[in-house]
Every structure is written in structure tokens, then in C-alpha cells.
Amino acid sequence: EVQLLESGGGLVQPGGSLRLSCVASGFTFNRYAMAWVRQAPGKGLEWVSSISPSGGTTYYADSVRGRFTISRDNSKNTLFLQMNSLGAEDTAIYYCAQEVWLQFYNWGQGALVTVSS
Amino acid sequence: QSALTQPASVSGSPGQSITISCTGTSSDVGGYNYVSWYQQHPGKAPKLIIFEVSNRPSGVPDRFSGSKSGNTASLTISGLQAEDEADYYCSSYTYNDLGVFGGGTKVTVL
Numbered sequence: 001e002v003q004l005l006e007s008g009g010g011l012v013q014p015g016g017s018l019r020l021s022c023v024a025s026g027f028t029f030n031r032y033a034m035a036w037v038r039q040a041p042g043k044g045l046e047w048v049s050s051i052s053p054s055g056g057t058t059y060y061a062d063s064v065r066g067r068f069t070i071s072r073d074n075s076k077n078t079l080f081l082q083m084n085s086l087g088a089e090d091t092a093i094y095y096c097a098q099e100v101w102l103q104f105y106n107w108g109q110g111a112l113v114t115v116s117s
Numbered sequence: 118q119s120a121l122t123q124p125a126s127v128s129g130s131p132g133q134s135i136t137i138s139c140t141g142t143s144s145d146v147g148g149y150n151y152v153s154w155y156q157q158h159p160g161k162a163p164k165l166i167i168f169e170v171s172n173r174p175s176g177v178p179d180r181f182s183g184s185k186s187g188n189t190a191s192l193t194i195s196g197l198q199a200e201d202e203a204d205y206y207c208s209s210y211t212y213n214d215l216g217v218f219g220g221g222t223k224v225t226v227l
Contacts, residue, residue, distance in 0.1 A: 035216065037163075037216075037218075044120075044204075044206060044218060044219075044220050044221040045155070045157075045163065045206050045208075045218045045221070046218065047208075047215070047216025047217065047218060050214075050216065059214050059215055059216075060215075061215065061216070095162055095163070100168075101149075101151040101210050102151060102208065102209070102210040102211070102214070102216045103151055103153040103165070103168045103169070103208065103210070104153065104155070104163070104165060104208070105165055105168070105174070106165070107162040107163055107164070107165075108162065109162055110162055
């Protein structure tokens with residue numbers, strides 16, 4: 001059974017930073033692309049970032065490019081999202097997902113990030 | 118990256134069929150067969166119910182079906198059941214490898 005478990009969410013002040021982690025199990029982690037998808041309160045899904053199986057290629061939504069960095073540690077089956085210069089518009093539940101051609105096969109339970117003073 | 122266009126809401130009575138449309142462009146929906154659909158119940162994570170336009174993952178009931186014509190993909194729920202009341206999102210591969218979702222459709226079972 002595929003399991004994805006996010007951690008690292010919380011309350012952060014505007015302009016601050018936060019690092020999300022997602023530990024994967026139940027599949028061969030280094031064979032799959034991975035992604036972060038977020039959902040602001042009461043809003044729809046928004047793709048944030050994706051990373052290739054090796055970690056050598058990354059992609060970002062325009063709304064986070066230059067502020068967020070996706071990475072992975074295949075030796076630890078872990079996906080990361082480093083988020084800098086956070087603003088109120090980044091308040092959301094952040095989901096990690098197993099990805100195949102920008103299709104999201106399995107999802108974590110989500111990590112809530114709240115940006116507020 | 119412009120969001121794909123979905124109707125805000127669709128409703129139907131138990132046992133009826135409903136269809137949700139998802140309109141994009143030739144750079145996403147119309148250009149690739151990597152269109153997927155997700156079901157999300159309140160307070161829960163999204164769940165994949167259709168991948169590659171019309172394929173169902175194991176465990177998804179066959180009353181859920183997907184199709185595509187030109188730049189528009191569609192999700193049909195046949196034999197609507199109370200448990201199908203949820204939000205539904207489409208997504209597509211895009212020419213520049215960036216992800217895009219539809220705005221979401223709230224399905225109400227009358």
C-alpha cells in the first residue's frame with residue numbers, strides 16, 4: 001500500500017520560511033516523479049512543483065518560482081519543499097503526490113501552512 | 118498557466134447520469150492523452166478516479182467513466198449515488214511540463 005506522510009507545516013510570519021517533508025513508502029520511490037499540490041482554504045487545487053525521479057529536473061508554477069525549491073533524497077524516500085518569502089497567498093494545505101506525466105496517482109493527507117502575523 | 122474550465126456545479130438525482138466537462142486548449146487537454154480526474158470529499162485528500170483520459174485505477178467503480186473530444190474532456194457518473202456527492206477536479210499534462218487543474222465542480226445528489 002502506497003503511503004505518503006507530510007510534515008513540517010505550521011504558522012509562519014509573512015516573509016518567513018518553512019520546509020515541508022514527505023516520507024514515502026509502499027512503492028519504489030526512485031522510479032517515480034513526485035509533486036506538491038496545494039489548496040487554499042475554500043479554493044481549488046493548484047499544482048505547485050514537480051521533480052523527476054532522479055531529482056535532476058524540477059518544475060515550478062509561476063506563482064512560486066524563485067521562492068520555493070523542490071528536492072528529494074532517494075536514499076531516505078523523502079520529498080522536500082523549501083518555501084521562502086512566504087506571503088498570505090501561500091496559506092494552504094500542501095499535498096505531496098506520486099506523479100506520472102502530471103497525473104497524481106497517490107496523495108498524502110496534507111500539511112497545513114498558515115502565513116500570518 | 119491558465120486553469121482548465123469546469124462548471125462550478127452539477128446536480129442529479131440518485132440513479133441518474135451526470136457529465137462534467139473540462140475545457141482546455143491544444144497545448145494541454147487537446148494535445149495529450151494525460152488527462153486525469155480527482156474526487157475530493159470535504160476535509161479529505163483528493164483521490165485519483167480517472168487517468169489517461171478514460172482509465173480507472175483499481176477499486177474505482179465502473180460507473181465513473183472518462184472521455185475526450187478535441188480540447189474538452191468529460192467525466193460521466195452513471196447511476197449516481199449519495200456517496201458521489203463531492204468536488205471533482207480535472208488535470209492535464211501541458212506542452213511546457215507545467216501542471217494545471219480545472220477550477221473544480223461541486224456535484225450535488227438531490
